[in-house]
Amino acid sequence: MVDLPWSKQMLRLLCSVMFFVVFWPISAPLVLYASFLPFNSVKPALFYQFLLQSYNTGFNYANRNSSSEQKRMSLNQLLLIAGTISYTTCAGALPQIIINRLHVKSVPVQTFCRSILPIPLAAVLAFFNVMTVRSQEPDNGIQVFDSNGNSVGFSKAAGEKAVRETAVSRAALMGTAAAVPNLLVLFLLRFVQRNVILAASVRPVSVTLILSLMIPVSFSLFPQLAAKEELEAELQAAAVDGHLLYHRGL
Template sequence: MDANLRLWRAEGQSFLQRFLLWADALDPLLLLTSSTRQAFLLSLSSVHPDTEKIIPVMFRPPAFLPITLPLVIVSSAQHRAKHSFFSQFVFHTYTTAFTLVNGNGTPKAQEYSVHQKQILLGLGAISYSACVGALPLMFVNRYALKSSLMQLVVRKLLPAPLFGVTSAFTVAMVRSPEFDNGIEVMDRHGKVIGVSKKAGEKAVMETALSRAVLFGTTFFLPEVLMYCVQRARLVKNPRGLSPVRMFVIMSVLAGMLPVSFSMFPQCGEIKRADLEPEILASTEETEFFYNRGI
């Protein structure tokens, strides 16, 4: 078992433990240092726990906030379908690439050209998600639906569930080979005892759900907070609403990142009864573990 997974297994049993670890590991300043007194944080943020390879800088967890923040702000502010499609295409391109880099390696990757398949599935998911996100604006603009209710629904209420669902969809698509080929499962001593499709399904579904919560909340909560700010007239100058909005989005995204990453253990556990018979036939162990990915 990789040293990072051992750390997650030992120190990440509860949500609070995982949250505190992620709060430190997501620090963008880790991108600027090659040595630190807390070497384990540098390892958690830069070494892939499944392949043990160094993760490219822009796809490391500490880079997620600095890169996605401007993409979220731009995507939430678009009122034209064409611009909305482009901004969401860029947004989903980065988050999908991040998912691909931080997912599980597949044991049959070379034999079945899994990486090429993941890239094709990812491109399809990105295009589909961008189209789905821009469709309501295209519908409203095309048919000149300017009623206050329609504008409220399309511009304020729909983006949150759409971004949540499409973010989960891109995760499921780009990591779908983990359904087909399975991922490695280990015993309590860290020894790989087999490859399980059921563990792969569990890992992908947990990650997809956490991503839906992350971006669903990030697009919904700022709208609620900004509505309260405007109703209470806390900002007198209308020009001051834009920087306040950016600050609110940044605060929500920064807070939700460790929360969403901590929803499920990084070193996931799967019950013996949930594994395939061929794996159970080779061992008497009762505890099995896997890398969930991000």
């Protein structure tokens, strides 16, 4: 891993703080209501999933790298955003849809749908959301800079790397935020069956705590630089110290 100058390390720290301040206050209650609370019907599950996925989509679009894009949103971008929200909303409510439409009465199956299935679902939908909303970055390329901060051009390879790594970090964030609270509640319900209220109260506390811890971790998973061999041939000459910098987005 390349050592970043002190100023760039401070920039990463500042970006992590901004990510936490902007993302956490709204995402924490939305994740709790949309993904973890049991509902008796499909409509409230769809409603809270719509709020969560709309916020995630808007956040991903607002914090993308738009260095090579037009300033005004195109019709294709608008349709892509609407389609992403619609698809992820329906997919996120899939556990409740299965329970209601199939009239599931089995307690183990209900437990699987409410506590186990949301874990991979949250990670996959977070990954999919970033990849679709920011799909123009690999197509158009993003601006890259040398170690002195001078722009050297646009790179599609850097754009693909930035979007892929952001999607992986967001999947890690949402997957962990889904896994730890659900598995912890299952564990408590197994050994503290007489105090269901105590076990249930652990969920909102654990969701808040895990999101608080994972937001800076997920943002710091990947450095915002591309190695020389990962870049296009015409840009490799500019990577005199072996890498170029870019803004990965949040």
